Amino acid sequence: MDMKCILFLGALVGLLLNATFAQAQLAGHGGPVRSIAISADGKTVLSGSFDTAAIRWSLAGGSAEQVLRFHADAVNAVALLKDGRMVTAGADSKIALWTAGRQQPDEVLEGHTAPIVALAISPDGATLASAAWDGTARLWSLGGGARRVLEGHTQNVNGVAFTPDGKSLVSVSYDLTVRIWPLSDGTPDVVTLPAPLNAVAVAPDGEIVAGGADGKLRFVSPGAKEVGEVQAGTTPIIALAISPDGARVAAAGIGGTVNLIDRKTRSLTSALVGPGLPVWSVAFMPDGATLLTGGADATIRRWNAQTGNPIGSPQPGAPGDPLAAYAGDHGAEVFRACIACHTLSEKDGPRAGPTLAGIFGRKIASLPGYRFSDALKKMNIVWTPETLSQLFTVGPNAYTPGTKMPEQRIGSAEDRKALTDFLGRVTAK
Secondary structure, eight states, X not given: OXXXXXXXXXXXXXXXXXXXXXXXXXXXXXXXXEEEEEOTTSSEEEEEETXXXXXXXXXXXXXXXXXXXXXXXXXXXXXXXTTSOEEEEETTSOEEEEOTTOSSOSEEEOOOSSOEEEEEEOTTSOEEEEEETTSEEEEEETTSOOEEEEEXXXXXXXXXXXOTTSSEEEEXXXXXXXXXXXXXXXXXXXXXXXXXXXXXXXXXXXXXXEEXXXXXXXXXXXXXXXXXXXXXXXXXXXEEEEOTTSSEEEEEETTSOEEEEETTTTEEEEEEOOSSSOEEEEEEOTTSSEEEEEETTSEEEEEETTTOOBSSOOOTTOTTOTTGGGTTOHHHHHHGGGTTTOOSSGGGOOSSSOOOTXXXXXXXXXXXXXXXXXXXXXXXXXXXXXXXXXXHHHOHHHXXXXXXXXXXOOOOHHHHHHHHHHHHHHSOO
């Protein structure tokens, strides 16, 4: 083989590898990817991010086709309608309906009074459901009909999902409850579980899967009975997806793990090994063979849903891991659950949350240039190792009511001390 042939083959291999890489990863957001929706034909992905934007992607080309800018805060939830329209919902309490190619929303739905964190579309495509931190779930008729507020949860509502028959809506909350609301009116069935709940999905046979702050998946029958559980991680589960055939559950944790669970045997089958940063969103492709994840590295990744192997994704330790310099530091590993929202130095600035540079000795909600909630501005907390430890002992929702911070606790006193010692070393000015 002559040198020209070798060079040609080398170039061809490079092009093929680059094409695979482009199709495997979608990079374009300026912050963590908070939510993902995939079209029924598997050709389009819609993503929302902490960067306040949503992006419509072509999966075939691996490229962004449209950037949707409307929300004043993080885009926490997205959905794709059967007619091709798009839905985005944000921490600004607003829902926007979009037509592809238009630069402004067709309609804005208002009513929630706190961040909206989840959306669901009814099986017939006629109704939109939303979950928000104002303690309510809401039903919105997409045909201009009546709207309904579902009240009863006593804390933030973090997830909603319709049952396959379209007759009920399931919601989950920090208040430990799963509520099954009949859409024909009536009192919901309530199931109380042992941990705050961050996410919910419903299988094709009607079984409900709820993800908890204790890293466990809990399974609830259509008849509102708890029927099983599995430890799916060591950190809070923040996103769930069920494969189209109902056989597998993907559970994403704030610690960066995504575990695949066999729903029939209630057992872990494989884990996705990524960069080690928090994974905020998961979704199965329509064929069930591929899984998409969105994480703190602002990238949407593709995975083999059978083996858990990455499709063109870099392995752990790849450049860009902000904690790579602290490998082996236990406090840094505890902090990994926080890196999605917080940086450690002034030069990196804020993310979804304020930078932690110089945190100890600083009064809560006093950092210039960051927009804090009014509730935090009224508090008289000064951050010290002791107050930060207390925050993660009882949880942000109890210690700093009104915060935008995701609910998480650190049960081990040793882990809390490792975290505060680490922050004391690396954030001191």
